[in-house]
Amino acid sequence: MRLRTVIPLFAFMLLAVLLAVGLRLNPREVPSPLIDKLAPGFILPTLYKQSANISPADMKGKVWLLNVWASWCGACRAEHSVLNRFVKDHQVEVVGLNYKDGSREAKQWLKKLGNPYAKVAVDREGLVGIDWGVYGVPETFVIDQQGVIRYKNIGPVKQQDIDETIMPLIVQLQQGNVS
Amino acid sequence: MKRWLATCLLILCSLHAEAAIEVYQFEQPEHEKLYTQMISELRCLVCQNQNLSASNSALARDLRKQTYEMVIRGQAEAQIVDYMVKRYGDFVLYRPPVKFSTALLWFGPFILLFLGIALLIATLRKRKESTNKPLSDSQHKRVSELLDSGD
Numbered sequence: 001m002r003l004r005t006v007i008p009l010f011a012f013m014l015l016a017v018l019l020a021v022g023l024r025l026n027p028r029e030v031p032s033p034l035i036d037k038l039a040p041g042f043i044l045p046t047l048y049k050q051s052a053n054i055s056p057a058d059m060k061g062k063v064w065l066l067n068v069w070a071s072w073c074g075a076c077r078a079e080h081s082v083l084n085r086f087v088k089d090h091q092v093e094v095v096g097l098n099y100k101d102g103s104r105e106a107k108q109w110l111k112k113l114g115n116p117y118a119k120v121a122v123d124r125e126g127l128v129g130i131d132w133g134v135y136g137v138p139e140t141f142v143i144d145q146q147g148v149i150r151y152k153n154i155g156p157v158k159q160q161d162i163d164e165t166i167m168p169l170i171v172q173l174q175q176g177n178v179s
Numbered sequence: 180m181k182r183w184l185a186t187c188l189l190i191l192c193s194l195h196a197e198a199a200i201e202v203y204q205f206e207q208p209e210h211e212k213l214y215t216q217m218i219s220e221l222r223c224l225v226c227q228n229q230n231l232s233a234s235n236s237a238l239a240r241d242l243r244k245q246t247y248e249m250v251i252r253g254q255a256e257a258q259i260v261d262y263m264v265k266r267y268g269d270f271v272l273y274r275p276p277v278k279f280s281t282a283l284l285w286f287g288p289f290i291l292l293f294l295g296i297a298l299l300i301a302t303l304r305k306r307k308e309s310t311n312k313p314l315s316d317s318q319h320k321r322v323s324e325l326l327d328s329g330d
Contacts, residue, residue, distance in 0.1 A: 030224060033268040100237065126241050133266040135224035135238055 032133050032152045039066075039141070039149050040131040047098055047106055047120035054095070054121045056147055063173045065094040065166075066141040067117070067157075068129065070101040071109040073137045079156035083116040086162055092170055096120040099129050099137055142166060144173045201240070203247045214250045217259055218243055220273050230273060 034040070043055045056066075067083060069076040087094055096117035098106045103122065110120075123129055132141070142151040151169055153161055205211035215232070221242065223234035231239050231246070242263075249259050263271045275281045314322065 027227065030268060030270045033265060126237075130241060130245060130266060133268075135267065 028136065029154050030135070032149075034133055034149050035152060037149060039143050039147050040128070042121070042123075042128040042131065044097075044121040044123060044128060047096075047103060047110075047122050054119050056143065059093070059095070059143065060147055061145050062093060063145060063170050064118075064143055065092060066097055066132075066143060067094055068097045068099050068132070068134050068137050068139045068141075070099045070137050071105040072101065075156045076138045077113070079138050079158075080113045080116070082157050082159050082162065084114045085159070086157075087116040090167065090170075093118040097128065097132075098122050099134065100124065100126040140166075142169055142173070201243070205251075210250050210253075213256060214247055217246050217250070217256065221246070221263055222271050222273055224267055224271065 039056050041056055043053050046052045046054050067079075069079075083094060086092070094117055096119070098120050100123065106120070106122075110117075121128070126134075132139075136154055138156055140153040140157050141149050144150050150173060151166065153166065157166070203214065205214065218231040221231045223229045223231050223236055223239040223242070225236040225238050226234050229239075231243050245262075246259060249262065260272065269275045269281070275284065277285050
């Protein structure tokens with residue numbers, strides 16, 4: 001008799017916990033299969049020099065960020081000031097991947113809002129974006145010295161993300177403490 | 180006649196809604212079939228409850244193009260699925276593979292169904308038992324007491 005009264009209560013609590021967890025998850029954040037895998041290679045022209053190429057191989061030996069952005073992307077605007085501050089505060093190179101954008105619009109955008117990027121690669125067709133599993137601009141990847149993707153931030157990077165997740169990870173990677 | 184015409188019109192409307200935005204040419208019917216199958220089984224990551232064929236997002240368009248090019252090059256279904264999963268994970272598949280992390284997804288409904296049936300059988304049995312059981316002597320006594328106590 002005692003058990004019969006407890007079972008519905010228990011079932012209810014289980015359901016409540018499941019729903020509470022479900023509500024906290026962000027369905028837009030699909031875990032990337034590329035984490036802890038070698039970053040996909042590419043050779044792309046840069047925004048300011050059509051003849052110059054850029055490839056992830058150039059960044060070997062450094063911990064760096066790849067930030068996927070476009071001038072048509074509203075959330076990138078919100079993120080931009082955070083990135084500007086980030087490169088001012090930290091000695092970490094950020095490479096921009098200008099995704100399915102026009103060169104003129106991209107240049108105007110950087111002129112107006114400031115340019116945090118060490119280099120900007122131009123992915124006009126979005127094919128490199130597909131290789132990197134990009135589905136929602138902006139996206140930001142943390143890549144280690146060996147060229148392995150260690151972290152992916154989907155959506156605009158917030159100052160909180162930098163302070164609590166990205167920077168601690170970068171420091172750890174730079175010290176070589178991550179297996 | 181009027182009703183017939185209206186039906187035809189409605190069918191045409193719904194066909195239009197299902198059609199992908201761009202038209203691709205196929206020289207081999209198997210390629211076309213594979214392409215149609217692939218874009219209906221791959222999920223669009225931007226509008227997550229739509230497949231590639233139903234979504235109008237830029238990414239869906241790019242992935243349809245990618246699928247088309249792979250199909251034309253003669254790649255098999257497994258290769259295309261592998262290509263997509265490597266980039267976007269199992270989430271792109273409307274039919275995810277059966278493995279440990281998807282076990283609950285695949286077998287959960289059957290477990291629930293089984294539990295439901297078991298519960299139903301148990302309840303029905305119990306009810307039958309309780310209705311068929313004859314009254315005990317003390318219960319008989321109580322019944323006659325109650326009946327007598329009235330006017």
